[in-house]
Amino acid sequence: VANINKATEGKDEVPILDLMESAIEAGPGFRNSGGGHYNHAFFWSEMAPPDEAAKTKPSEQLQSLIDKSFGSTDEMKAAFEARAAPGAVFGSGWVWVCVNQAGDELKLVGTPNQDNPLMKGAVEEGIIFPILGLDVWEHAYYLKYQNR
Amino acid sequence: MILKALGDKAVRAATVHVQSSKIPTELAKSSTALFSAYSGGAATLPDLPYDYNALEPAISTETMTLHHSKHHNTYVTNLNVGLEKLDAALSSGDVSGLIALQGAIKFNGGGHVNHALFWENLAAPDSTTVGPETTAALAASSFGDLATLQSTMSAQTVAVQGSGWGWLGYNPQSKQLQIATCPNQDPLQATTGLIPLLGIDVWEHAYYVDYRNVRPDYVKNIWNVINWNAVEERLIAAKK
Numbered sequence: 592v593a594n595i596n597k598a599t600e601g602k603d604e605v606p607i608l609d610l611m612e613s614a615i616e617a618g619p620g621f622r623n624s625g626g627g628h629y630n631h632a633f634f635w636s637e638m639a640p641p642d643e644a645a646k647t648k649p650s651e652q653l654q655s656l657i658d659k660s661f662g663s664t665d666e667m668k669a670a671f672e673a674r675a676a677p678g679a680v681f682g683s684g685w686v687w688v689c690v691n692q693a694g695d696e697l698k699l700v701g702t703p704n705q706d707n708p709l710m711k712g713a714v715e716e717g718i719i720f721p722i723l724g725l726d727v728w729e730h731a732y733y734l735k736y737q738n739r
Numbered sequence: 740m741i742l743k744a745l746g747d748k749a750v751r752a753a754t755v756h757v758q759s760s761k762i763p764t765e766l767a768k769s770s771t772a773l774f775s776a777y778s779g780g781a782a783t784l785p786d787l788p789y790d791y792n793a794l795e796p797a798i799s800t801e802t803m804t805l806h807h808s809k810h811h812n813t814y815v816t817n818l819n820v821g822l823e824k825l826d827a828a829l830s831s832g833d834v835s836g837l838i839a840l841q842g843a844i845k846f847n848g849g850g851h852v853n854h855a856l857f858w859e860n861l862a863a864p865d866s867t868t869v870g871p872e873t874t875a876a877l878a879a880s881s882f883g884d885l886a887t888l889q890s891t892m893s894a895q896t897v898a899v900q901g902s903g904w905g906w907l908g909y910n911p912q913s914k915q916l917q918i919a920t921c922p923n924q925d926p927l928q929a930t931t932g933l934i935p936l937l938g939i940d941v942w943e944h945a946y947y948v949d950y951r952n953v954r955p956d957y958v959k960n961i962w963n964v965i966n967w968n969a970v971e972e973r974l975i976a977a978k979k
Contacts, residue, residue: 619900623900650818656941678817678843678846678847681842682901682903682924683901683902683943684901704901705900706976713745723864728943729902729942729943729947730947732860733944733948734947737805737809737944738805738810738813738944
């Protein structure tokens with residue numbers, strides 16, 4: 592947060608989604624710190640304490656997209672876990688479930704460092720919209736899981 | 740036979756210093772481990788030249804144990820899996836399959852090479868001093884002296900985005916010392932042509948247990964456990 596504020600100091604305020612779209616072109620400060628801020632804010636908002644999380648489930652619309660794109664929730668989870676497995680990501684990065692531009696299919700993608708699929712040029716599918724992300728930087732899991 | 744040739748190439752970068760005529764016993768032991776690591780086509784995890792607690796307080800026993808026996812070991816295991824697949828693709832002339840394996844080979848092979856170099860360029864605190872070749876090379880280079888090298892290399896290493904390494908290398912064309920950083924497990928020599936003299940691992944697993952997110956403190960403290968004998972031996976060998 593500190594670093595993206597430094598990078599944007601004195602400039603006109605830009606909506607965060609626009610900041611994300613041009614983040615790769617705008618340079619490492621925007622890409623790494625802007626991306627890092629967006630990704631973590633997104634990450635915190637998608638999680639909840641276990642007992643609260645247990646009370647939630649995908650909406651009908653989301654479930655039908657999951658079934659259409661992956662076959663079933665279990666198959667989506669298996670594909671997601673494979674994408675996030677050690678050696679699947681060659682370093683720091685994130686794994687995302689995204690909805691495509693047309694809104695009719697879900698895609699599973701990975702991005703390095705603090706890139707995300709909202710950034711032009713980040714993933715080969717073009718700009719797509721994350722609905723679920725997993726931080727696989729070592730800092731996200733090292734204290735609890737070490738290398739596991 | 741193909742596996743051994745591939746292994747030798749990967750190992751050459753890590754063991755240039757073995758060609759030097761004067762090798763301290765510990766270096767020779769671990770270098771031999773690395774050389775023999777590829778007989779029969781399989782890479783093996785080299786032993787550390789010291790105990791897991793030898794680098795305290797700069798790097799804890801816990802970190803050294805995890806880093807060597809888990810992280811490095813995993814690179815070795817997965818490199819061997821990749822080499823087997825490579826051998827199969829080579830034997831069957833499966834070019835597409837060969838190409839598809841490149842990422843994993845670079846990642847796991849680089850991980851193995853980098854960590855093997857790393858263990859050898861670390862030593863118990865204050866147990867080594869900068870040798871004459873290194874001192875002369877520093878004086879003749881843009882760094883001028885050790886303090887300038889340390890501050891420059893620390894700054895560039897800390898600034899690595901995500902996972903990667905900071906390196907002091909020898910440029911065989913310019914015959915000068917040079918600092919470089921590489922992302923992920925990209926190996927220095929294959930990526931830049933520089934011959935590795937000293938590496939600093941800044942993947943979070945290298946420092947998170949001891950320093951949490953404060954990478955600058957880790958990089959500052961690691962200078963207390965650098966094995967200058969290894970740097971000297973590597974530089975002498977690189978100049979040959």
